[in-house]
Amino acid sequence: xxxxxxxxxAVLVGLVSLSSCRSLAELSEQKTYSxxxxxxxxxxxxxxxxxxxKPTPTPDYSTTPTPSYGSTPSTPSTPSYxxxxxxxxxxxxxCDYWKSHPDMITAVVGSxxxxxxxxxxxxxxxxxxxxxxxxxxxxxxxTDGVGALLREGAAAYLNSIVNKKFPFTTxxxxxxxxxxxxxxxxxxxxxxxxxxxxxxxx
Numbered sequence: 047x048x049x050x051x052x053x054x055x056a057v058l059v060g061l062v063s064l065s066s067c068r069s070l071a072e073l074s075e076q077k078t079y080s081x082x083x084x085x086x087x088x089x090x091x092x093x094x095x096x097x098x099x100k101p102t103p104t105p106d107y108s109t110t111p112t113p114s115y116g117s118t119p120s121t122p123s124t125p126s127y128x129x130x131x132x133x134x135x136x137x138x139x140x141c142d143y144w145k146s147h148p149d150m151i152t153a154v155v156g157s158x159x160x161x162x163x164x165x166x167x168x169x170x171x172x173x174x175x176x177x178x179x180x181x182x183x184x185x186x187x188x189t190d191g192v193g194a195l196l197r198e199g200a201a202a203y204l205n206s207i208v209n210k211k212f213p214f215t216t217x218x219x220x221x222x223x224x225x226x227x228x229x230x231x232x233x234x235x236x237x238x239x240x241x242x243x244x245x246x247x248x
Contacts, residue, residue: 137205137208137209138205138208138209138212138243138244138246139201139204139205139208139244140201140244140245141184141197141198141200141201141241141244143201144180144184144200144201144204145181145184145185145197148181151180151181151204154204154207154208155180155204155207157179158179158180158181158182159179159180159181160178160179161173161177161178161179161180161182161183164180164203164220165199165203165220165223165224165227166220166223166224168224168227168228169223169224169227172192172227172228173186173192173196177196180200180203180204183196183197183199183200184196184197184200184201190230190233190234191229191230191231191232191233191234191235191237192227192230192233194233194234194237194238194241195223195226195227195233195234195236195237195240197237198237198238198240198241198244199219199222199223199236199237199240201240201244202214202219202240202243202244203216203219203220203223205243205244206218206219212243213243214240214243219240222236222239222240223236
């Protein structure tokens with residue numbers, strides 16, 4: 047009888063030990079799985095004031111500097127339309143050219159000129175007060191030798207200023223007019239010579 051009790055006690059102790067071992071193994075497995083990272087959900091970061099995520103400030107475009115692309119090109123100077131450019135060296139204009147371009151006369155001599163000061167007092171006395179300046183002399187409608195001399199002589203005077211290769215110097219033009227204006231025949235002859243020079247035929 048005592049042997050049966052010992053045998054039963056040994057079986058019970060074995061079963062209890064086996065059950066305890068199984069419980070401990072299951073508990074160990076559960077602990078291992080619970081400590082492994084969970085891939086189903088990501089951890090939620092904490093955004094505190096001490097480090098971590100900081101929002102990027104929005105840029106202020108109102109203070110963005112204008113880009114510089116080098117030096118600003120200089121603006122070409124605008125020509126003055128009040129005073130035309132003096133004809134280039136070598137230019138020779140006919141009586142009709144100078145008559146139709148009073149602005150060029152101003153560009154060459156600084157004004158329309160004064161006939162008495164340009165060709166002398168004797169000239170202004172002969173032609174009278176109707177012709178006061180170079181443009182008047184170029185535009186006169188007289189049909190005699192004096193009228194022709196004033197037209198061609200005024201053109202020759204201007205050409206001698208702008209063209210250094212003109213057949214007559216400025217002083218020669220003035221001297222020829224002073225001498226020829228005293229006679230209608232001489233005036234006509236001299237006007238013909240000036241006309242050829244003014245039209246490149248001299």
